[in-house]
Amino acid sequence: MNTMSMRRMIGAGWKNFARGGAVSVATVVIMTVTLGIISSLIFLSALLSFTLDFVRDQVDISVSFVTTASEHDILALKSKIELLPQVKSVTYTTREQVLADFRAFHATDQTILQGLEQLGDNPFGAYLGIKAKDPSQYESISSTLETTPALSAGGASIIDRINYKQNKITIDNLSKAIAVTRSGGLIIVILFALASVMIALATVQLAIYTAKDEIGVMRLVGASNAYIRGPFIVAGVITGILATLAVLIALFPIAWYIGTKTAGLLNGFNIFSYYTSHFFIILIILLVSGVCLGGLASILAIRRYLKV
Amino acid sequence: MIYFDKVSKHYGETKAVEEVTLSVAPKEFVSIVGHSGAGKTTLLRLLLAEEKPTGGSVFFESINVNDLPLSSLHHYRRKIGTVFQDFKLIPNKTAYENIAFAMEAAGRTDAEIASDVPYILELVNLADKAHNFPNQLSGGEQQRIAIGRAIINQPEVVVADEPTGNLDPINTFEVVEILKKINELGTTVIITTHNKGVVEAIGRRVVTMDRGKVVRDDISGKYVL
Numbered sequence: 400m401n402t403m404s405m406r407r408m409i410g411a412g413w414k415n416f417a418r419g420g421a422v423s424v425a426t427v428v429i430m431t432v433t434l435g436i437i438s439s440l441i442f443l444s445a446l447l448s449f450t451l452d453f454v455r456d457q458v459d460i461s462v463s464f465v466t467t468a469s470e471h472d473i474l475a476l477k478s479k480i481e482l483l484p485q486v487k488s489v490t491y492t493t494r495e496q497v498l499a500d501f502r503a504f505h506a507t508d509q510t511i512l513q514g515l516e517q518l519g520d521n522p523f524g525a526y527l528g529i530k531a532k533d534p535s536q537y538e539s540i541s542s543t544l545e546t547t548p549a550l551s552a553g554g555a556s557i558i559d560r561i562n563y564k565q566n567k568i569t570i571d572n573l574s575k576a577i578a579v580t581r582s583g584g585l586i587i588v589i590l591f592a593l594a595s596v597m598i599a600l601a602t603v604q605l606a607i608y609t610a611k612d613e614i615g616v617m618r619l620v621g622a623s624n625a626y627i628r629g630p631f632i633v634a635g636v637i638t639g640i641l642a643t644l645a646v647l648i649a650l651f652p653i654a655w656y657i658g659t660k661t662a663g664l665l666n667g668f669n670i671f672s673y674y675t676s677h678f679f680i681i682l683i684i685l686l687v688s689g690v691c692l693g694g695l696a697s698i699l700a701i702r703r704y705l706k707v
Numbered sequence: 708m709i710y711f712d713k714v715s716k717h718y719g720e721t722k723a724v725e726e727v728t729l730s731v732a733p734k735e736f737v738s739i740v741g742h743s744g745a746g747k748t749t750l751l752r753l754l755l756a757e758e759k760p761t762g763g764s765v766f767f768e769s770i771n772v773n774d775l776p777l778s779s780l781h782h783y784r785r786k787i788g789t790v791f792q793d794f795k796l797i798p799n800k801t802a803y804e805n806i807a808f809a810m811e812a813a814g815r816t817d818a819e820i821a822s823d824v825p826y827i828l829e830l831v832n833l834a835d836k837a838h839n840f841p842n843q844l845s846g847g848e849q850q851r852i853a854i855g856r857a858i859i860n861q862p863e864v865v866v867a868d869e870p871t872g873n874l875d876p877i878n879t880f881e882v883v884e885i886l887k888k889i890n891e892l893g894t895t896v897i898i899t900t901h902n903k904g905v906v907e908a909i910g911r912r913v914v915t916m917d918r919g920k921v922v923r924d925d926i927s928g929k930y931v932l
Contacts, residue, residue, distance in 0.1 A: 407811050418799040616795045619755060620856060621785035622812035624778070706777065 404626060412633020419634070422606050429602040430642035430693065431649075433595040434685050438646055440591055441681060442654075442670055447584050449668045458534055460541055460563045464524040466494065468557035473525055476557070480529060483543060485536035490528040497523040524559050537563060596692060603635055603696035607704070614704040624705045628698065635697035639689030646685055650674055708733045708895060709754065709864065714763035715919075716749050723749040725919040726763070731897060733863070736890040738906045739899045740930055741916035747899035750916070751868050754897075755789065756780055767864075785813050788857030788894075792869035794849040796841040796856075802848075803828065803837040806855045813860050827855040831885060847878025854885055858894070865889055867898040871905055883908050903930040 416423050464473055473491065480489050492500075498521045505511045515522075531537050541563035548556065607614075610631075617627045651674075658671030674681065709731040716724040724746040731737050739747045752758045753765050756772050765772040767783065775783055796805050803824055810820045828834045831851035833844075841849055850870060857865050867886065871879040883905055890896045900906060906913055907930060915923035 403816070404814070415799060612795070613797050613799075616797060617808070617812065618781065619757070619784060619789050619795075620809045620812060621781045621860070622808070623781045626812055 404629070408626065408629030409633050411630035413637065415630050416634040416637045419606070422609060423634075423638070426602050426606050426638050427641050427645070430599055430638050430689060431645045433599045433692065434642050434646045434689055435649070436591055436595045437688055438650060438681065438685060441684065442673065444584065445673050445677075446665060446668055446670075447580065450666065451580065453666045456530070458530075458537070460529040460531075460537055460544070460561065462527045462529065462544065462561050463559040464526060464557050465555075465559045466520075466522065466524045467555075468524060470525070472557050473527070477527055479547070480527065480540075480544070483540060485531050485533075485540050487530045487532045489530075492526055492528065494521050494523055494525045497525065599692045600696045600699065603638070603693065604700040607631060607697065607700040611704045614701065618705065627705065628701055631697045631701050632694050635693030635695075636690050637693070639691070639693030640686070642693075643682070643685045643689040647678075647682060650681075708735075708768060709897075710766040711750070711753070712764045712766065714750075714753060714760045714765055716746075716753060716758060717761040722919045724753065724760075727916075727919070727921050728763075729914060729921055729924070731864075731895060733895055734890070734893055736887070736896045736909060736911040737898075737914060738909055738911065739897065739914045739916060740901065740906055741899075742901070744918075745916040746919040747916055748868050749919075751866050751897070751899060754866060755784065755787065781812070785860055786863050788860070788862040788865040790850070790853050790857050790865065790867035790870045792872035794841070794846075794853045794873075796849055796852060798841055801838045801840055802833060802844065802852045805841070805852055806859050809856045809859050815860075823859060827859050831855045832881075845878075846873050847875070847881060850874060850878065850882055851885065854882065854889075858889055862894065864895040864897065867896065869899055869901075871900065871902055876904075879905060880908070906930040 419426075462476075470493070477489050477491055480486055501523065502512065502515070529540060531540055541561060544558075544561055544563075614627055618624075654671040654674040658669045658674075662669040711727050711729040714724055714727045715722070727746070727750065729750075739750065741747050749758065753760055754767070754772065756765075756775060759773055767786070770783065772783065797808065800808060806824050806827055807820050810823065815823075825834065825837070828837050831854055833848055833851055833855070836844060836848060841852070844852065850873075854865075854867075854870075857867075865886070870886070871882050874882060879902065886896055886898065887909065898905075898909075911927065913923070913925050913929065914921055915925075
C-alpha cells in the first residue's frame with residue numbers, strides 16, 4: 400500500500416463519513432453510548448477499589464497489654480512486630496491516651512466518670528493496633544503473636560489479650576466478601592464490555608449493510624479489497640474519535656453533578672476529582688476502545704460483502 | 708479474445724445457461740438478445756467472474772477466468788468496463804468522483820485523473836454536471852456517467868447489461884451512439900438487450916439466446932426471436 404492509496408483512502412473515508420448524514424450521526428450516538436458504558440465501568444471500578452481500601456483500613460488486630468506492662472517492653476514488642484513481612488503498620492496507644500479517649504467518649508455520662516474516679520488508678524492497659532498488608536494475612540500475624548512469648552523482666556506475660564480471635568469471624572467474612580466482590584466485579588465488567596462491543600458491532604454492521612451494493616460495484620470496477628476496505632475503516636475510526644470526544648466532554652458536567660451529590664455518601668470518593676486527576680488515562684482508554692471498536696467493527700462487517 | 712467453452716450454469720434445478728460455446732473477437736460489437744430468463748445476464752456475470760460456471764470454462768485471452776483467485780480478480784476486472792441497467796453508481800460520490808474512483812482503484816496518479824476525467828465528462832456530454840450526485844441526475848445522465856466510468860481506464864472490453872433498459876428513446880439513442888463510438892475507437896463491446904430498435908441501430912453481430920442456449924448467431928444480424 401503506497402502513500403497515494405493511503406491518502407486517498409483517508410480522504411474517501413472522511414467524505415463517506417461526512418456524507419453519511421443520519422447513518423453517521425446514529426453510529427456516533429451508539430458508539431458514544433458504548434463508550435459511556437465503558438467510562439462508567441472505569442468509575443465503578445475506581446469506586447470499588449476505593450471502598451475496598453476503605454473497608455480494609457477498618458480492619459486490624461489489637462494487642463492489649465496488662466496495666467503493669469512497661470513502655471520499654473511494649474516498644475520492644477512493637478519493633479519485633481514491625482519486622483514481620485505481613486505487617487503494614489503498627490500504632491502504639493499509651494495507657495494515658497486510652498484513659499483520655501475513654502473520658503472523652505463518655506464525657507456526658509457522669510455515672511461512668513464517677514465510677515472511674517472511684518477506682519483511683521488508671522484501669523486501662525496500653526495497646527498496639529496492627530494493620531496487615533492484606534486482610535488474609537491477619538490469621539498468620541495472630542498465630543505468630545500467640546507463639547511469640549512477650550514477657551516482662553519478671554517473666555510474666557505482658558499481653559492481656561489479642562482481639563483477633565474475637566474479630567476472626569468478621570475479618571474472615573470481610574476477606575471473603577472482598578474476594579467475591581472482586582471476582583463478581585470482574586465478571587460484570589466483562590459482561591458489560593461484551594454487551595457494549597456487540598452493540599457497537601451491530602451498529603457499524605448496519606451502517607455498512609446500507610453500502611453493500613456500493614461495495615459490490617467497487618469490486619466490479621476493479622477495486623482491490625484493501626482499497627475498498629480502507630475508507631470504511633477510516634470512517635469507523637472517525638466515529639470512534641468523535642464518540643470519545645463526545646463522552647469526554649459530557650463527563651465534565653455529569654461527573655461534577657454526581658460528585659457534588661454523592662461525595663458524602665461514598666466515604667469521601669469524589670467522582671469529579673477522580674475524573675480530573677485521571678483525565679489522560681481515561682482519554683487513552685476511551686480513545687483506544689473507540690478507535691479499535693470502530694475499526695474492528697468495520698473490518699468484520701465489510702468482510703462478507705467483499706466475496707463478489 | 709473471449710471464449711465460452713461449453714459453459715453451463717445451474718441454480719438448483721434451474722438451468723440458466725446450458726452448454727454455451729461462443730467466441731468474441733477483438734473489436735467486435737456483439738448484441739446478445741433473448742427473452743427475460745434466456746440466460747443473457749448470467750452469461751455476462753460468468754464473464755465478469757461474479758459467478759462460477761457449473762460446467763465448462765470461460766477464457767479471456769489466455770486466462771481461464773474460473774481459476775482466478777478472489778484476491779486477484781480486481782486485476783482481471785480492470786480489463787473490462789461494465790455498464791448495468793440500473794447504472795450502479797456510488798450514491799455518495801459525485802459524477803466526477805464516480806468516474807475518478809475507477810482510475811483511483813486502478814492506481815492511476817492524481818495528474819492522470821485530473822486530465823482524463825474532464826475529458827470523459829466532455830465525451831459523455833456531462834461536463835456541467837460533474838459535481839452532481841447520482842440522485843441529482845436523470846436516468847440517461849446516470850447511464851452516461853456509468854459509461855464514462857466503464858471506459859475511463861481504456862479497457863479492452865466494455866460489457867453492457869441492458870444498458871438502455873431504464874431509458875427513454877432519446878437517451879437510448881444517445882447511449883447506443885456512445886457505445887458505437889467506443890467500438891469504433893477499437894474497444895470490444897458486448898451488450899445484452901431486448902430492444903429491437905437498439906439491435907437494429909447497431910446493425911452488427913447478434914447472438915440470440917433462448918432457455919440458456921445459443922439458438923442463433925448472425926454476423927450482421929437482426930432482432931429475431
